[in-house]
Amino acid sequence: xxxxxxxxxxxVHDVSLAEAxxxxxxxxxxxxxxxxxxxxxxxICRAAADPGxxxxxxxxxxxxxxxxxxxxxxxxxxxxxxxxxxxxDLTLALLEAGETLGWRVFFLGGRPGVAAEAAARxxxxxxxxxxxxxxxxxxxxxxxxxxxxxxxxxxxxxxxxLGAPRQEIWLYxxxxxxxxxxxxxxxxxxxxxxxxxxxxxxxxAGGEWLYRLAREPxxxxxxxxxxxxxxxxxxxxx
Ligand code: UDP
Numbered sequence: 001x002x003x004x005x006x007x008x009x010x011x012v013h014d015v016s017l018a019e020a021x022x023x024x025x026x027x028x029x030x031x032x033x034x035x036x037x038x039x040x041x042x043x044i045c046r047a048a049a050d051p052g053x054x055x056x057x058x059x060x061x062x063x064x065x066x067x068x069x070x071x072x073x074x075x076x077x078x079x080x081x082x083x084x085x086x087x088x089d090l091t092l093a094l095l096e097a098g099e100t101l102g103w104r105v106f107f108l109g110g111r112p113g114v115a116a117e118a119a120a121r122x123x124x125x126x127x128x129x130x131x132x133x134x135x136x137x138x139x140x141x142x143x144x145x146x147x148x149x150x151x152x153x154x155x156x157x158x159x160x161x162l163g164a165p166r167q168e169i170w171l172y173x174x175x176x177x178x179x180x181x182x183x184x185x186x187x188x189x190x191x192x193x194x195x196x197x198x199x200x201x202x203x204x205a206g207g208e209w210l211y212r213l214a215r216e217p218x219x220x221x222x223x224x225x226x227x228x229x230x231x232x233x234x235x236x237x238x
Contacts, residue, residue, distance in 0.1 A: 002030050005079035008232050010044045010057050014073065014081045020064060021093045024180045027061075028103070028156045035171055036182040038066035038087045041073070042222055042227035044166045048232070056172035060221035064090065067208035069226060073233040086208075087184035088197065091159055094180070098129035098157055102136040106150055106178065109161030110210045120193035136162045150177050157181075209227040 002019060003133075015023075020036065027034035037060040047054040057063060057229040064085035065071055067166075071090045098105060115133035123131050132153040138146055150158065158178035160167040167183035175181070189195040196204070198211035212235040213219050 003136060004063070005074050005077060005081065007039075007070065007073050007077065007140075008044050008048055008049050008229075009054070010039060010063065012039055012044075012063050012070060012081065013076075014079075015062060015064055015085060016136060017085050017089055018095055018224070020062060020085055020090055020094070021097050023062060024094055024157070026103070028098075028179045031104070033046060033175060033178075034061045034180045035175060036060065036062045036064065036090070037168055038090065038183065038185075039070060040063045040066040040113045040164075041053060041069035042225040043168065044070070045225045045229050046165055047230065050165065052169055053191050056165070057166045058167075059172065067209060069209075069229060071115060071206075073229070076233055076237055086204075087161075087182065088190055089185050090182060091184050092147070093157055094157055094159075095126050095129060099126045101156075102130070103129055103156040104130045104132070104153060105157045105159065106153055106155040107131065107133040107161070107162075107191075108146075108150070109167070109184070109190055110161075110192065111135060111137065113186050114192045117193065118188045120194060122191055136160075147174065147177070148171065159184045161185055177214060 002013050002015045004013045014237055016091045023034055032225045035059055047057050065081045066086050107119050109115060112135040115135055119131035119133040134146055158181045160171055160183045162170060171181045171183055190197055202211050
């Protein structure tokens, strides 16, 4: 595994998108599971106050820097990370890589209908992949049937878009469902065509979070984590 920097106690790996994909291919080949967390400032801050989430993050096989805030923090701590590896970029790269290998891919998450739509669209785009899916609003009573559905499908790749931190904790607690598991947030909404990504130039300028905030002002409450993150990173530096 690549080098890592501890940001507020969460180990974040200096991994590129290509390296993350290579690690996933290796996990499928060897059968040694790879649980991936894409860590943004919000989840790193939350982990400080939530021991369950902290355990899920510190025990993850790969923690990628998700967002410019995390890259900023690493630079501040004099341990720069090479690039941002977001849930959606990793998802697209894994679908691409898995296609030639005929992977079975399970989409878990989103409102009822979203994962099904995402699977249908991606099946048309990647005919070499096999998909199964379930929505993300299941209760504890539904879990046994859901696990049975996933187990009998035997996916190489399980993408869970249940929102953070639920997806990270859920995948931590259900580690054996696929060779590669990734918490992907709102990615399934994008794959289903329900939400749009920021234009490429905005992504490149590191402004995707601002774009999402402008389109979904309800996210503003979550952004309170940012100043807290900045303050804590500066304190860690001291
Ligand atoms: N979600 C879910 N189950 C829940 C709560 C949320 O499947 O119990 C889904 C929700 O429909 C959306 C995603 O999780 O598709 C949440 O995305 P969020 O905006 O939190 O993701 P991020 O900001 O991490 O991309």
